[in-house]
Amino acid sequence: MLSDCTLRIAQMVPCTEAEGPGRRFALWFQGCPLRCPGCCNPEMLPFTGGTEMALREVVAQIEAATYEQNIEGITLLGGEPLAHAAGAAALARAVQERGLTVMVFSGYTLEEARQLPDPDIAELLARTDILVDGPYLREQPETRRRWIGSANQRIHFLSDRYRADDPRWLLPNTLEIRLHGLELTINGFPARSAVGLWKRSLGKR
Numbered sequence: 001m002l003s004d005c006t007l008r009i010a011q012m013v014p015c016t017e018a019e020g021p022g023r024r025f026a027l028w029f030q031g032c033p034l035r036c037p038g039c040c041n042p043e044m045l046p047f048t049g050g051t052e053m054a055l056r057e058v059v060a061q062i063e064a065a066t067y068e069q070n071i072e073g074i075t076l077l078g079g080e081p082l083a084h085a086a087g088a089a090a091l092a093r094a095v096q097e098r099g100l101t102v103m104v105f106s107g108y109t110l111e112e113a114r115q116l117p118d119p120d121i122a123e124l125l126a127r128t129d130i131l132v133d134g135p136y137l138r139e140q141p142e143t144r145r146r147w148i149g150s151a152n153q154r155i156h157f158l159s160d161r162y163r164a165d166d167p168r169w170l171l172p173n174t175l176e177i178r179l180h181g182l183e184l185t186i187n188g189f190p191a192r193s194a195v196g197l198w199k200r201s202l203g204k205r
């Protein structure tokens with residue numbers, strides 16, 4: 001049974017190949033307590049703004065993406081997913097029950113995350129298959145590993161559903177550009193400049 005919690009969401013992309021292995025439903029939370037110099041998503045730092053959505057509505061969109069786009073999992077980014085742990089854990093639980101995988105990008109290291117006294121964070125970590133951890137450091141841009149923003153960030157395989165020798169990790173980084181009506185979104189990481197997610201409503205500058 002789904003929790004009746006809500007999620008504060010900056011952006012969702014129902015099917016992307018630029019945010020982790022395979023086709024994935026990506027969700028960026030609105031709000032982050034960290035302040036990485038050169039943050040790649042500064043518009044997602046405030047805990048106000050974004051869109052508040054019921055968990056069941058998000059899960060319905062994930063179910064539709066699974067049916068229509070054959071996604072294999074979700075990727076949670078931000079903002080900071082661990083700062084939205086109750087909703088993120090409930091979402092991870094719901095998608096795991098549907099056979100999907102969970103990847104999380106966090107500005108906290110795994111060690112820091114395990115020290116945080118929040119049972120929802122512990123549950124989110126327990127339900128995470130891949131954790132990319134550590135702050136984004138603009139002076140250490142990643143040039144080799146796909147999907148990773150800066151060289152300090154580590155990839156933790158927290159379950160046996162993915163492996164480090166998966167050949168998909170060796171492909172070049174990916175950038176995706178979408179135009180929906182008057183809104184242009186860019187996600188993924190180009191080779192030379194780090195872009196987490198960029199969104200611009202055309203005609204509203």
Ligand code: SF4
Pocket residue numbers: 032033034035036038039040041042044045078079080106107108135136
């Ligand atoms: S964790 Fe992400 S959203 Fe938060 S300050 Fe760092 S780069 Fe920005």
